[in-house]
Amino acid sequence: MNRSTDFIPFALPSLDRREEEAVLRVLRSGWLTTGQETLAFEEEFARAAGVPFAAGVNSATAGLHLVLEALAIPPDSLVITTPYTFVATAEVIRYRRAHPLFVDINDDFNMDTEKVLRILKDPALARRVSAILPVHLGGRACDPEALSRAGEAAGIPLVEDAAHGFPAAQGGRLLGTFGAAGVYSFYATKTMTTGEGGMVVSRDEELMKKIRLLRLHGIDRDVWTRSRGGVSWEYDVAEVGFKYNLTDIAAALGRVQLNKAQDFLAERRRIARFYRDNLGDVEGLILPRDCPEHSWHLFIIRLNRPGLDRDGFIEKMAEAGIGCSVHYKPLHLFSYYRRTYGLKPQDLPRAAEFFHQAVSLPIYPGLGEEALHRITAEVRRLVQG
Numbered sequence: 001m002n003r004s005t006d007f008i009p010f011a012l013p014s015l016d017r018r019e020e021e022a023v024l025r026v027l028r029s030g031w032l033t034t035g036q037e038t039l040a041f042e043e044e045f046a047r048a049a050g051v052p053f054a055a056g057v058n059s060a061t062a063g064l065h066l067v068l069e070a071l072a073i074p075p076d077s078l079v080i081t082t083p084y085t086f087v088a089t090a091e092v093i094r095y096r097r098a099h100p101l102f103v104d105i106n107d108d109f110n111m112d113t114e115k116v117l118r119i120l121k122d123p124a125l126a127r128r129v130s131a132i133l134p135v136h137l138g139g140r141a142c143d144p145e146a147l148s149r150a151g152e153a154a155g156i157p158l159v160e161d162a163a164h165g166f167p168a169a170q171g172g173r174l175l176g177t178f179g180a181a182g183v184y185s186f187y188a189t190k191t192m193t194t195g196e197g198g199m200v201v202s203r204d205e206e207l208m209k210k211i212r213l214l215r216l217h218g219i220d221r222d223v224w225t226r227s228r229g230g231v232s233w234e235y236d237v238a239e240v241g242f243k244y245n246l247t248d249i250a251a252a253l254g255r256v257q258l259n260k261a262q263d264f265l266a267e268r269r270r271i272a273r274f275y276r277d278n279l280g281d282v283e284g285l286i287l288p289r290d291c292p293e294h295s296w297h298l299f300i301i302r303l304n305r306p307g308l309d310r311d312g313f314i315e316k317m318a319e320a321g322i323g324c325s326v327h328y329k330p331l332h333l334f335s336y337y338r339r340t341y342g343l344k345p346q347d348l349p350r351a352a353e354f355f356h357q358a359v360s361l362p363i364y365p366g367l368g369e370e371a372l373h374r375i376t377a378e379v380r381r382l383v384q385g
């Protein structure tokens with residue numbers, strides 16, 4: 001394949017010998033499951049996040065579920081959330097037999113804070129709300145400060161789905177650290193990866209104790225602790241828990257990636273700047289607002305020219321050797337949520353409208369200038385028709 005037709009994938013993990021060596025070290029150590037690597041990863045992550053507690057889990061989905069379990073979200077209660085997200089955000093609410101109360105989005109694809117405040121001012125509705133679960137979409141802060149203040153005033157916990165939020169911030173404070181708990185994803189395409197994995201952070205010691213207990217079958221002492229010399233084999237099962245622990249293999253990967261997180265962020269910023277500098281003048285294109293504290297997990301453009309079909313655009317990009325993606329199909333357009341809650345596209349009109357316009361462009365460390373020129377030239381050509 002010649003250079004100009006090399007396929008540019010939508011996403012690529014950034015791994016080198018340091019990750020390989022870290023994983024090999026664990027493979028040769030004789031201890032593969034949750035152990036000292038996970039403990040070290042948790043400590044290092046908590047330090048980086050500026051919180052006292054962090055618990056490694058095998059996915060962000062598991063982490064979000066654990067938080068809702070530990071908060072004892074009651075069945076039939078309402079959890080305020082966004083339709084503009086990956087399905088994991090709402091599915092964990094259903095695990096508790098509670099219901100998502102979808103709130104439409106603002107210009108940044110995030111849940112509209114004003115609409116949340118209106119819900120909380122309605123006593124009949126607010127009484128049924130058991131949590132607020134926003135997403136920092138693509139790595140842009142969803143206004144967690146205002147949401148946590150409103151939640152506190154109403155006695156409702158804020159749980160941040162910070163799957164895209166590392167290491168983004170609002171006012172210098174890491175996203176995911178504003179509420180009762182925050183959850184990060186280390187899925188393969190995220191801003192740092194362990195293949196599959198996640199991290200729960202909190203300042204609430206009791207909540208974190210519960211999360212740690214539920215993370216591994218409700219067992220009071222994990223295998224690592226029991227395997228240390230002088231510690232009895234015996235354990236109690238104190239709760240009905242889950243199998244959500246992180247392996248030491250994944251944690252070893254995570255520790256190396258965490259060390260590189262600021263370099264990764266600089267790379268993502270470079271690419272976001274390139275897109276803004278090279279696409280800012282294209283009519284019919286809406287770019288994400290600039291933001292110095294963004295994680296730039298995603299760079300979502302909106303096609304805003306009548307007659308310009310989003311799916312056709314993505315197909316043409318693929319024909320030109322450029323992988324793009326769509327984040328996200330709003331949850332109220334999926335059959336389960338339509339059927340269960342009787343939702344129609346126009347019930348959350350902005351989410352539905354933005355979905356039809358949204359295209360995610362490639363953004364990851366190592367994406368070079370030549371590739372970026374190819375991408376922006378093709379976007380310009382297709383949008384300008």
Ligand SMILES: Cc1ncc(COP(=O)(O)O)c(C=O)c1O
Pocket residue numbers: 058059060061062085086088089135161163164184185186187197198
């Ligand atoms: C917004 C959001 N929340 C939660 C998740 C779930 O993350 P995981 O795949 O680590 O379970 C994802 C994953 O893509 C996500 O994008």
